Amino acid sequence: MGVLNEAKRLMKKNIREYGMYIALVVIMLTFSIATDGLFMSSRNISNLINQTGYIAVLAVGMTLILIIRHIDLSVGFVAGFLGAVAAILLTKTGAPVWATIMIVLASGALIGAIIGFLVTRMGIPSFVATLAGMLVFRGALLRVTSGTGTIIIPDKSFNAIGNGFIPDIVHINGIHTLTLIIGVIAIGLYIWSELNSRRDKLKYNFEVLSTLMFAIKLLFVSAVIAYITWTLSGYNGLSWTVIVVIIVVLIYNFVTNKTVLGRHIYAVGGNPDAAKLSGINVNRITLIVFSSMSMLAALSGILFTARLQSATTTAGTLFELDAIAAAYVGGVSAAGGVGKVTGSIIGAFVMASLINGMNLMGVDISYQYIIRGAVLVAAVIFDVKTRNKRS
Amino acid sequence: MNKNILEMRNITKTFPGVKALDNVNFQVEKGEIHCLVGENGAGKSTLMKVLSGVYPHGEYSGDIVLNGEVQKFQGISDSEKAGIAIIYQELALIPELPVYENIFLGHELTKGKMIDWNETIKRAGEMLKKVKLNNVNPATKIKDLGVGKQQLVEIAKALSKDVKLLILDEPTAALNEDDSQNLLMLLRELKEQGVTSIMISHKLKEVLAIADTVTVLRDGQTICSLSAVKGEISESIIIKHMVGREIDNIFPSRDKKDFGDIVLEVRDWHAYNPELGRDILNGLDFNVRKGEIVGIAGLMGAGRTELAHSIFGNPADYKIKGDLFVMGQKKKFKNPNDAIKAGIAYVTEDRKGNGLILIDDIKQNITIANLKSLTKQGIVNSNEEIKAANHYKSSLNIKAPSVEQKVGNLSGGNQQKVSLGKWLFVSPKVLILDEPTRGIDVGAKFEIYTLMNKLVDQGMSIIMISSELPEILGMSDRIYVVSGGKIAGELLSTEATQEKIMEMATN
Ligand SMILES: Nc1ncnc2c1ncn2[C@@H]1O[C@H](COP(=O)(O)OP(=O)(O)OP(=O)(O)O)[C@@H](O)[C@H]1O
Numbered sequence: 061m062g063v064l065n066e067a068k069r070l071m072k073k074n075i076r077e078y079g080m081y082i083a084l085v086v087i088m089l090t091f092s093i094a095t096d097g098l099f100m101s102s103r104n105i106s107n108l109i110n111q112t113g114y115i116a117v118l119a120v121g122m123t124l125i126l127i128i129r130h131i132d133l134s135v136g137f138v139a140g141f142l143g144a145v146a147a148i149l150l151t152k153t154g155a156p157v158w159a160t161i162m163i164v165l166a167s168g169a170l171i172g173a174i175i176g177f178l179v180t181r182m183g184i185p186s187f188v189a190t191l192a193g194m195l196v197f198r199g200a201l202l203r204v205t206s207g208t209g210t211i212i213i214p215d216k217s218f219n220a221i222g223n224g225f226i227p228d229i230v231h232i233n234g235i236h237t238l239t240l241i242i243g244v245i246a247i248g249l250y251i252w253s254e255l256n257s258r259r260d261k262l263k264y265n266f267e268v269l270s271t272l273m274f275a276i277k278l279l280f281v282s283a284v285i286a287y288i289t290w291t292l293s294g295y296n297g298l299s300w301t302v303i304v305v306i307i308v309v310l311i312y313n314f315v316t317n318k319t320v321l322g323r324h325i326y327a328v329g330g331n332p333d334a335a336k337l338s339g340i341n342v343n344r345i346t347l348i349v350f351s352s353m354s355m356l357a358a359l360s361g362i363l364f365t366a367r368l369q370s371a372t373t374t375a376g377t378l379f380e381l382d383a384i385a386a387a388y389v390g391g392v393s394a395a396g397g398v399g400k401v402t403g404s405i406i407g408a409f410v411m412a413s414l415i416n417g418m419n420l421m422g423v424d425i426s427y428q429y430i431i432r433g434a435v436l437v438a439a440v441i442f443d444v445k446t447r448n449k450r451s
Numbered sequence: 452m453n454k455n456i457l458e459m460r461n462i463t464k465t466f467p468g469v470k471a472l473d474n475v476n477f478q479v480e481k482g483e484i485h486c487l488v489g490e491n492g493a494g495k496s497t498l499m500k501v502l503s504g505v506y507p508h509g510e511y512s513g514d515i516v517l518n519g520e521v522q523k524f525q526g527i528s529d530s531e532k533a534g535i536a537i538i539y540q541e542l543a544l545i546p547e548l549p550v551y552e553n554i555f556l557g558h559e560l561t562k563g564k565m566i567d568w569n570e571t572i573k574r575a576g577e578m579l580k581k582v583k584l585n586n587v588n589p590a591t592k593i594k595d596l597g598v599g600k601q602q603l604v605e606i607a608k609a610l611s612k613d614v615k616l617l618i619l620d621e622p623t624a625a626l627n628e629d630d631s632q633n634l635l636m637l638l639r640e641l642k643e644q645g646v647t648s649i650m651i652s653h654k655l656k657e658v659l660a661i662a663d664t665v666t667v668l669r670d671g672q673t674i675c676s677l678s679a680v681k682g683e684i685s686e687s688i689i690i691k692h693m694v695g696r697e698i699d700n701i702f703p704s705r706d707k708k709d710f711g712d713i714v715l716e717v718r719d720w721h722a723y724n725p726e727l728g729r730d731i732l733n734g735l736d737f738n739v740r741k742g743e744i745v746g747i748a749g750l751m752g753a754g755r756t757e758l759a760h761s762i763f764g765n766p767a768d769y770k771i772k773g774d775l776f777v778m779g780q781k782k783k784f785k786n787p788n789d790a791i792k793a794g795i796a797y798v799t800e801d802r803k804g805n806g807l808i809l810i811d812d813i814k815q816n817i818t819i820a821n822l823k824s825l826t827k828q829g830i831v832n833s834n835e836e837i838k839a840a841n842h843y844k845s846s847l848n849i850k851a852p853s854v855e856q857k858v859g860n861l862s863g864g865n866q867q868k869v870s871l872g873k874w875l876f877v878s879p880k881v882l883i884l885d886e887p888t889r890g891i892d893v894g895a896k897f898e899i900y901t902l903m904n905k906l907v908d909q910g911m912s913i914i915m916i917s918s919e920l921p922e923i924l925g926m927s928d929r930i931y932v933v934s935g936g937k938i939a940g941e942l943l944s945t946e947a948t949q950e951k952i953m954e955m956a957t958n
């Protein structure tokens with residue numbers, strides 16, 4: 061009985077966060093039933109995750125941008141342009157893959173710094189500055205691909221970033237064992253860190269979950285990780301894209317939740333004037349956030365180009381809107397100051413699941429857009445309503 | 452037949468974790484001025500929000516009876532139709548729009564489908580006359596009026612809606628002496644014309660001057676209703692009912708008064724505001740010594756807040772000339788962070804605007820200016836953070852269910868305490884307080900004054916900017932009077948009087 065009450069309380073307190081996970085599960089189950097389990101097959105889940113990668117990393121960066129009350133419309137074509145730059149570096153100059161990645165990421169950071177400079181020092185609203193960026197990089201993409209059109213990338217190791225899977229040690233019965241091992245390690249690390257933080261809290265005599273509830277939580281999350289890795293290991297195992305996304309999420313989640321920088325970002329979003337008077341350098345934070353955004357756009361460009369194994373003249377079209385939608389579905393507040401990186405990732409998967417599932421069901425593209433729009437609105441309504449209810 | 456225009460019966464309103472109103476009964480007679488007093492967080496604003504439909508019927512329990520009829524307001528527009536108008540402490544005017552448009556915003560005067568601007572301007576002029584703003588042109592933009600006049604425009608707006616019951620939530624909190632007197636006079640005149648008013652205030656002198664009846668709330672409950680004609684009202688009685696104990700001397704005395712060396716000094720301090728295109732500070736000299744409380748008095752607009760900003764790292768980017776010394780060393784602060792590093796803290800006068808992050812919780816607000824102290828290898832220790840926040844929550848007596856409560860949900864006075872806690876957490880050498888007790892109840896004022904004394908005893912220096920002369924006189928060791936961006940005079944606490952200060956301030 062006590063546990064039930066506790067669960068209810070937890071549910072109430074975290075309704076917004078849990079709501080998103082529940083929505084994702086509901087969507088997945090619905091499609092599963094509608095497609096006779098095809099949706100949840102190892103192969104499709106693996107595909108779904110890899111398709112979402114390049115939007116997911118953008119959504120992570122966009123989360124921070126929206127938190128500090130700005131917007132970045134340039135990310136789509138920055139991704140497209142830098143993807144083309146990567147293709148040119150690889151094919152024309154014969155640069156090694158690692159150097160190409162470094163150069164492209166650094167260029168992304170630089171582009172972001174320039175946008176940040178325009179916003180902070182020149183006082184241009186970010187909507188305008190990045191709208192200009194969108195035009196400029198669209199032009200730049202057309203420019204660098206003008207002679208060649210689509211640039212095919214022959215480099216296998218580069219393309220693996222978007223298509224490839226991690227190698228296996230021993231392949232038993234079509235099961236990818238290394239993926240399973242990584243899954244087990246992940247569960248171990250998760251349990252270890254939860255135990256640690258619980259012990260710390262107890263040391264301070266702070267309230268913690270009851271032992272039973274805590275055990276249920278550990279079990280539940282472990283089961284989810286186990287299920288995902290099991291599903292993936294049934295196909296080709298973990299893809300490089302997944303690894304990249306996980307690393308990005310871990311880093312950004314850590315920075316936003318645990319570090320001074322992260323806390324300053326939320327403070328700037330919550331009330332820029334108060335942040336300034338609290339000794340926070342608002343311009344510096346803004347610059348960092350825009351830089352990180354464009355660097356993630358560069359990464360998105362790499363993932364997308366590698367996935368297509370080529371750079372095209374229209375790469376990056378409308379990525380920015382998908383990323384913004386993912387962030388809003390994921391609980392970022394339009395008023396700034398509120399939002400979580402993990403939420404936006406879930407948001408990205410909700411949107412991607414919709415597309416994927418509707419494709420499997422053969423829903424006409426016209427309806428797909430309408431349904432996606434409706435889901436975006438529904439998600440934000442839910443968010444706004446629960447926000448008002450919460451203390 | 453009933454002499455009560457309003458009866459609120461057994462009103463209970465809860466927020467998650469807080470019972471803001473607990474079976475409150477509240478009666479207002481027709482045509483009286485009824486003051487509602489109580490400690491910060493007692494539930495005054497909440498009660499008025501229930502009355503005006505901000506919290507619609509169904510979100511509270513109990514009955515609102517207006518003129519003998521039970522009302523079920525679904526929103527503010529319902530209560531307005533019933534003749535209730537509420538003026539919040541935070542003004543709800545639109546700065547960029549002219550006065551006439553603000554007055555009729557939401558109930559525009561129309562001819563057919565179009566707004567009748569001529570009629571609007573004419574009627575706005577009449578409303579302005581009613582609130583004694585005869586010489587304000589209705590076409591003036593709100594932002595070009597002082598706060599005092601803005602407050603009167605708010606009342607004009609209420610009157611234009613044909614109000615029967617006017618509610619004012621701390622209307623004089625941000626007003627100076629003259630403007631406050633004006634407002635009180637206006638309320639009396641409205642009373643003659645048959646308007647009933649409910650006024651929330653922490654300024655007990657005003658309450659004494661104007662109230663026909665005073666109702667005291669404490670911890671969400673009605674404590675008592677006192678009537679002026681029956682001679683039941685006096686300051687000490689109100690205080691006793693409010694805080695549940697007696698406070699003899701609102702300004703606690705300090706035994707030890709030995710001042711050390713000069714900690715902070717500015718010389719020939721000029722500041723030019725590029726936005727206004729004029730000098731706002733014209734050659735100030737002043738200093739504060741270790742263990743000293745220096746009061747800065749002056750009228751609104753004299754440049755006191757600007758002085759604080761210009762010292763505290765100049766966040767508004769004025770052009771500054773002059774020298775600043777901390778512990779005898781010449782300093783130049785490029786931003787507030789430099790000032791904080793040098794040991795200066797600044798509690799702003801506008802806690803909602805630039806003091807606090809309202810969507811964040813108490814602990815985040817308290818630690819934001821000094822996260823470094825909670826950090827090991829770049830990682831913020833969230834447990835230490837909660838501990839630190841809890842420390843200030845209990846030592847400053849912040850009323851909230853936990854440090855995880857959103858600051859936006861706290862009552863005004865408790866927000867002020869959070870702001871104070873935030874700056875105590877940086878352990879500054881010099882603490883600049885800008886209107887530190889605005890909107891704070893007597894009990895909490897006393898606590899804050901006691902705290903100030905303790906801090907200077909421990910060697911901190913305090914610069915206190917205040918528009919409340921009793922506070923300046925009661926707390927300062929030395930007083931500077933600022934007028935027109937200059938120091939108009941310096942007084943020792945022993946020689947200072949209200950008259951002397953006012954004379955210097957107005958010269
Ligand atoms: N939206 C809200 N959510 C949660 N708690 C709230 C909310 N609004 C008010 N409270 C709580 O209800 C109580 C009463 O608050 P209220 O604002 O009515 O106090 P008050 O008497 O007006 O105080 P003050 O003099 O400081 O303005 C406080 O404890 C406050 O924290």
Ligand SMILES: [Mg+2]
Nearest residue numbers: 495496862863
């Ligand atoms: Mg209040």
